[in-house]
Amino acid sequence: MQMIISVFVFLLLGGSLGCILGWAQKALKVEGDSRVDDLEAMLPGGQCGQCGEAGCRQAAEKMVKGELAPNCCPPGGKALAGSMAAFLGVELSDEGEDIPVRAFINEDECSGCGRCFKACPFDAIVGASRQMHTVMSSVCTGCRLCEKACSQGCLEMVPVLDQINTWQWPKPQVA
Amino acid sequence: MQTLFAKPFRGGIHPTGHKERTEQSQIEKLPTPKRIFLGLQQRNGTLLTPLVKVGDYVGKGQLVAKGASDMAVPLHSPVNGTVVEIRDYVSAHPSGIKIKTLIIKSSEDNSWSENYPPINPDTLSQDEMIQRILDAGIVGLGGAGFPSGVKLRLAKQKGVHTLLINGGECEPYLTCDDRLMQEHASEVVAGIELMVRAIGAKEALVAVEDNKPRSIEALSHAASEIENISVKVVPSLYPMGSERHLIKAVTGKTVAPGELSVALGILVHNVATARAVYHALRFNRPLIERVITVSGGGIEQPKNLVVPIGTPVSDLLTACGGLTMSAQRLVAGGPMMGQVIPSPYTPVDKSIGGLLALNEQEVRDDQSHDCLRCGRCVSACPMGLMPFQMAAHSRVSDYEGAQDYGLNNCLLCGACSYVCPSRIPLVQHFSHARGQINAQRSMAQKSALARKLTDARKQRLDREAAAKQAEKEAKAAARKKKAAEKKAKQAAAKAAAGE
Numbered sequence: 001m002q003m004i005i006s007v008f009v010f011l012l013l014g015g016s017l018g019c020i021l022g023w024a025q026k027a028l029k030v031e032g033d034s035r036v037d038d039l040e041a042m043l044p045g046g047q048c049g050q051c052g053e054a055g056c057r058q059a060a061e062k063m064v065k066g067e068l069a070p071n072c073c074p075p076g077g078k079a080l081a082g083s084m085a086a087f088l089g090v091e092l093s094d095e096g097e098d099i100p101v102r103a104f105i106n107e108d109e110c111s112g113c114g115r116c117f118k119a120c121p122f123d124a125i126v127g128a129s130r131q132m133h134t135v136m137s138s139v140c141t142g143c144r145l146c147e148k149a150c151s152q153g154c155l156e157m158v159p160v161l162d163q164i165n166t167w168q169w170p171k172p173q174v175a
Numbered sequence: 176m177q178t179l180f181a182k183p184f185r186g187g188i189h190p191t192g193h194k195e196r197t198e199q200s201q202i203e204k205l206p207t208p209k210r211i212f213l214g215l216q217q218r219n220g221t222l223l224t225p226l227v228k229v230g231d232y233v234g235k236g237q238l239v240a241k242g243a244s245d246m247a248v249p250l251h252s253p254v255n256g257t258v259v260e261i262r263d264y265v266s267a268h269p270s271g272i273k274i275k276t277l278i279i280k281s282s283e284d285n286s287w288s289e290n291y292p293p294i295n296p297d298t299l300s301q302d303e304m305i306q307r308i309l310d311a312g313i314v315g316l317g318g319a320g321f322p323s324g325v326k327l328r329l330a331k332q333k334g335v336h337t338l339l340i341n342g343g344e345c346e347p348y349l350t351c352d353d354r355l356m357q358e359h360a361s362e363v364v365a366g367i368e369l370m371v372r373a374i375g376a377k378e379a380l381v382a383v384e385d386n387k388p389r390s391i392e393a394l395s396h397a398a399s400e401i402e403n404i405s406v407k408v409v410p411s412l413y414p415m416g417s418e419r420h421l422i423k424a425v426t427g428k429t430v431a432p433g434e435l436s437v438a439l440g441i442l443v444h445n446v447a448t449a450r451a452v453y454h455a456l457r458f459n460r461p462l463i464e465r466v467i468t469v470s471g472g473g474i475e476q477p478k479n480l481v482v483p484i485g486t487p488v489s490d491l492l493t494a495c496g497g498l499t500m501s502a503q504r505l506v507a508g509g510p511m512m513g514q515v516i517p518s519p520y521t522p523v524d525k526s527i528g529g530l531l532a533l534n535e536q537e538v539r540d541d542q543s544h545d546c547l548r549c550g551r552c553v554s555a556c557p558m559g560l561m562p563f564q565m566a567a568h569s570r571v572s573d574y575e576g577a578q579d580y581g582l583n584n585c586l587l588c589g590a591c592s593y594v595c596p597s598r599i600p601l602v603q604h605f606s607h608a609r610g611q612i613n614a615q616r617s618m619a620q621k622s623a624l625a626r627k628l629t630d631a632r633k634q635r636l637d638r639e640a641a642a643k644q645a646e647k648e649a650k651a652a653a654r655k656k657k658a659a660e661k662k663a664k665q666a667a668a669k670a671a672a673g674e
Contacts, residue, residue, distance in 0.1 A: 043400030044625040075625060120630045141625050165220025166617075167270040168610030171572075172600040 035088070036060045042084060044075045046121035048143035063088065075122075075141030101142040101157040103135045109154035119149035183424030186557040187412040188590045190347050190511065192386065196470050196477040197212045197350045202358055204481045205494050207281050210259075212522035213250050213589050215240055216274040218320060221247040225277055231258045231280060235287050236461055240277060248322050248525070253463035253483035256283035265281040267507055267524050271517030279485075296369055301331060304373040304456060311455035312525075313462045317341055317416065317445035318508060320526030323452065330374040330442040338376045339425060340367055342383040342390060342446045343409065343416040346509025349481040349529045351466040352446050354479045356383065356390035358396040359450055366449030367404055369456050374442065378403040381446070384411040413511065414557055414588040420442045432584045447528075448520040449632045467523065469495045473502025473532030482523055491530055501534035510537070510597075511589045524630045552591035552601060558584050562591035562601045569608035574615075577608050585609075 039060035051072040053059040062068040063084065071081035071092060077100065085092040103124070105116070109146070112130040116161055124140040127133030135146075162168075215223045223240040226482060227233055240250040256279045264276035296304065309324030330338075339365075344352040356363060367379045381398070383391050385408050398404040409415055409424045419430045422441055430436050436443055447466065454460045463484055470477040475496030482491060488505065492498060505516040507527045516530075523530070539587040552562035560581045568576035592600040 044622055046625065047630040049630075075624050077618045079615040081620050082615065083619070086282070121632065122625050123632050124628075139624065139628065141621070162270065162272060163220060163271055164216055164218065164266070164268050164270070164274060167268070167272060168614055169269075169603065169606040171570075171607045174601040 033064050035064050038087065039084060042076075042080065042087070042139060043073060044080075044122075046141065046143055046145075048073055048075060048121055048145050050074050050143055066090075069093070075143045077141075100160045101144075102137050102140045102160055103142065103144075103146050104137075104156055104158045105132075105134055106154040106156070107132045107134060109152050111152050113151055115149040115151060116146035118153055119145045121145065144159055183410055183412060183415070184420050184557060185559055186555055186590065188555050191409070191411055192411075192591060192648070193348045193470070194350050194353070194386070195372060195430050196348070197468050197479055198353065199410075200350075200354075200478050202351075202354050202466055202479045202481055203494075205486065205490065207254055207285055208483065208486045208490045209663055210279060210487070211252070211254055211256070211279040211281060211483060212264055213252075213279070213485045214238065214264070214274050214279040214522065214524060215250075215261075215277060216266070217242075217247060218268065218524075218526070219246070223247055223250060226262060227258050227277070229258050229261060232256075233258060235285070236291065236463060238461075239279075245309055245325050245328075246322060248314050249310065249461075250277075250484075251312055251461035251463050252279060253485060254279060255286070265500055265518050265521050267514075267516065267521050267527060269514040269517065276522075286664065287460075293458050294456070296456040300458065301373050301375065303480030304369065305331065307459075308373070308452055308455055310350055311451070311457060311461040313448065313451045314525045315445055316447035316451060316465055316525070316528065318512070318526055319527055320524075323402040323444065323448055326442065326444070327370065327374050330376075330437055333437045334440065335374055335437055335442045336368065336377045336440045337426070338371050338374065338379040338443070339421060339441055339443045340379060340381040340446055340449055341416060341418070341421055341443055342381055342394070343421055344387070345384065345411065345413045345415040346511050346513075346529070347413075348470045348531055349468045349509050350470075351468040351479050351528055353387045353390050355450065355466050356387070356446055357393045360393035361388075362450045362453050363446050364394065364397040364401065364404060364449075365457070366451070367398075368401065370444065370449060370452055371403065376442070378405070380405055380407050380425055382407045382409050382415075382421055384409055386411040392411075403609070413574070413590060414586065417557065417586055419586075420557055424602065432468045432581075462525065463526065465528070466531045467491065467527065469531075470529070471502075471503075471506075471531035471536050472534035475499055484525055485522045487519070487659035488516060488521050488523065488530060491523070492519065492532070498532050499534065502532040503535055503538050504533045506531040506533060511593065512587065539598070541598045543599050546599060549596060551594045552595065555594045556589060557588065558586060560585060562605075563599075565608070566601045566604045567598060569604045572611075574608045574611050577605075578612065582608055582612070 040057050043056040043060060051059045053062060059068060063070060070084040070088060070090060073080055081092060110132045112132060114129045117125045117127060117133060122139055122141055123147060124136050125133055144157060147157055215225060221242055223242045225240045227239050233239055233256060235255045237250060237252045238249055239252045258277060259280045260278040262281055263273040265271060266274045305324050305327050308327060313323040314320045315323055342352055342356055371379050381394055391406060391408055395406045398406060407425050418436055421443060422436055423429055428439050430439060451462050464481050466479060467482045468479050469491050478495050480491060480494060506513040507516050508514060508529050510531060546563050555561055563581050565577045565580045585605050587602055587605055589602045595601060
């Protein structure tokens with residue numbers, strides 16, 4: 001009789017503990033840091049590697065850990081740096097601000113190898129094989145991936161000059 | 176005629192007028208300049224395509240450049256002459272950035288190139304009138320330079336009932352609108368009548384500040400026989416020339432922030448624009464010249480001049496006896512909202528109504544001090560904002576903070592800077608902050624576009640890979656099938672041979 005009771009008790013104990021564990025696994029699940037997904041969604045997704053990471057996902061992970069500054073992404077520029085810094089709640093340092101650049105193809109020397117076209121993650125380069133290629137400057141983010149791909153040395157990065165509609169008043173120096 | 180005396184709107188200032196310098200000087204015609212410089216890029220960045228080549232002969236009034244949309248205002252040659260160059264040249268933009276410019280060497284002949292037949296505007300339909308105004312290249316001559324035809328078309332679509340004509344001219348020094356109203360009152364009134372008909376409005380109100388009694392008299396006289404045009408006298412208070420404030424002063428209605436005045440059924444146009452409309456519709460003439468006040472302590476003989484569009488500023492200065500020894504800064508527009516002119520060779524464009532040469536006392540380049548929290552800027556702000564707070568945020572690059580304090584509603588009228596006892600460059604801070612916010616917005620748009628393009632590219636590459644894979648599989652299947660058929664054939668042959 002005693003044996004039957006103890007078997008019954010242990011069965012009950014095991015079953016109820018199992019139920020609790022099963023519930024806990026679902027209800028108390030610790031997810032991966034959701035901020036990584038949010039940051040990845042904010043990044044341009046070009047996987048250009050200018051931040052020094054393998055891709056945008058890895059950069060997002062490092063940024064969440066605090067190992068990478070939010071202004072690490074040249075294609076995203078100031079606006080992205082500002083919004084990511086605000087998202088992570090960190091201060092943005094003003095230093096290390098580069099002059100924005102755009103790719104420019106010297107069309108006379110282009111052989112039409114198409115390597116730059118394949119390298120561009122933003123489809124900012126157009127041209128058919130064995131034909132001249134060119135950069136759509138309004139789309140180019142200046143990620144420099146095509147610069148390395150060009151076999152002719154006819155693709156260079158040029159600084160973006162202010163236009164009438166992009167020029168901004170400087171900050172007043174006093175007060 | 177009706178006078179409104181209560182305080183017309185909250186805030187505002189009474190800057191020293193300095194209008195006496197040019198008030199009495201009749202509008203004179205500037206001698207035809209030797210060279211004309213027509214910029215092929217508008218202030219908003221829109222590019223115009225030149226329709227003439229270097230070496231071409233152009234006639235006065237000939238269309239020389241046009242853009243792709245109605246927002247790009249066509250340009251007409253203000254002189255008879257030859258196109259000598261198309262190259263980058265300084266523009267009236269405060270940055271001093273050079274833009275592609277059409278340079279015309281003018282000839283002595285000053286007659287209109289074609290025989291523009293006068294038309295009877297009564298025979299034109301509303302749409303024809305608006306189209307003609309667009310084709311004549313007319314922009315708001317009050318300073319903003321928005322295409323007038325686009326504004327009129329919008330007003331017609333929205334069923335605007337009141338046309339409000341802005342004869343406020345609240346900026347100090349400037350008297351070009353005042354003189355224009357006195358000397359060409361009938362043309363202004365005729366232009367107003369035409370605009371009323373073009374948009375199907377019920378009535379037109381002409382608002383003039385009470386410091387221009389002769390203009391009020393001239394306009395009242397010119398409009399006395401016309402039932403639906405009335406002249407309203409408004410008190411002199413800066414910024415009366417602002418659309419929202421003029422509407423508030425004349426009708427008592429408030430245009431909600433972020434809304435356009437057409438939402439209230441009111442359209443505002445400047446007096447000089449009304450006259451240009453008259454010239455376009457009655458005489459078939461494009462906008463090729465405008466009246467400009469040349470004044471300031473640095474000018475020998477201040478004057479009001481009719482200036483062909485594209486005349487270099489130096490020609491205007493020459494016509495006014497040159498600069499005095501104390502002249503320090505050249506400003507396009509009035510002293511409150513005007514912009515520094517980068518070089519004396521800058522050509523005037525359609526939206527410049529004044530040219531000021533300011534001397535040392537007028538420039539007020541004093542050292543600024545810390546904010547005293549005196550609140551004078553708050554009581555001066557016509558939009559009911561707190562300039563000192565916005566400036567504090569913008570000073571530490573917290574542009575969003577400045578936006579929370581209403582930066583987007585700021586008119587950049589400069590009333591706060593004018594009254595500030597600490598000489599804080601408030602309005603300069605706001606211009607800077609607004610520019611930064613715009614830059615950030617366009618960068619964010621570009622990032623979003625980049626993201627969209629990478630996604631699209633990824634999808635395309637996946638699709639291409641899938642298509643390649645499918646092709647490979649199809650080929651492999653075909654090969655297998657062929658091999659199987661061959662085998663079957665061989666087997667059949669074997670079987671046949673065995674039998």
